[in-house]
Amino acid sequence: MPEGHTIHRLARDLNRDLAGARLAATSPQGRFAEEAAELDGEAFAVAHAWGKHLFLEWTRAGLVHVHLGLIGKMRRRAGCHEPRGSVRLRLAADALCWDLTGPMVCALIPDAERDEILARLGPDPLREDADVDRFVETVRGSGRSLGVLLLDQAVIAGVGNVYRAEVLFLLGLDPRTPGRALTEAQARELWEEIRRLLRIGVRLNRIVTRDPSEVDATPAKMRSADRLYVYKRDECRRCGADLRTDTVGGRSIWSCDRCQAVAGQAYV
Ligand SMILES: [Zn+2]
Incomplete structure (x- = not known):
């Protein structure tokens, strides 16, 4: 089950693989298709974790809030083969893909909504700025x-x-x-x-x-x-x-x- 360590590790791995790259964004399952179209081809800036929440930030196109819930997964797929299972969001850079399946939340949100989410969360021991x-x-x-x-x-x-x-x-x-x-x-x-x-x-x-x-x-x-x-x-x-x-x-x-x-x- 994903606890905070999973999300911080994800942010670290996503930054290593994708920070600064222009990504192809798609929703093979279709449920995030309109939002993915807005992000498609844009430069990815950075991934942040706070507790069990993951924020994916693009340089100018937007901000995606992800919460994996109990069964969600975000997995690296070397080779970018046909998606397995119901992939809500696929981020691809060259021959490398990250596939998000089964999240409790996957939403394109305004910055103000991130601030509201963070205001409801307590300190996260994995963050340097934790209180x-x-x-x-x-x-x-x-x-x-x-x-x-x-x-x-x-x-x-x-x-x-x-x-x-x-x-x-x-x-x-x-x-x-x-x-x-x-x-x-x-x-x-x-x-x-x-x-x-x-x-x-x-x-x-x-x-x-x-x-x-x-x-x-x-x-x-x-x-x-x-x-x-x-x-x-x-x-x-x-x-x-x-x-x-x-x-x-x-x-x-x-x-x-x-x-x-x-x-x-x-x-x-
Ligand atoms: Zn005992």
């Missing part, structure tokens, strides 16, 4: 649980269900712990740990949270069954106890009662 103090204040001022806060894109942008479960396990925090039970140092540590994990995710283009010393493999070489601590697992990797599954913030979360302590009173 960590805002995250710390929001979390510590809230009676909502950490499990709810971390999925709220207005609190922190880019964390999804996998990173949420994994980071809380790594820090020994029960998902039901209210934000206001954290000390300032704990809230900063939470941010730093999320940033560390997301950066590994961007580098590897997948989510890996295990400590390499526990697996006897580098993060890049870990088997998929070894990469996570608690997400969708039955037993705790550290103590062997059965994991608890709760619905927090509308999504399932896995945690260990022995390894993750509740601080203060929980409000789920």
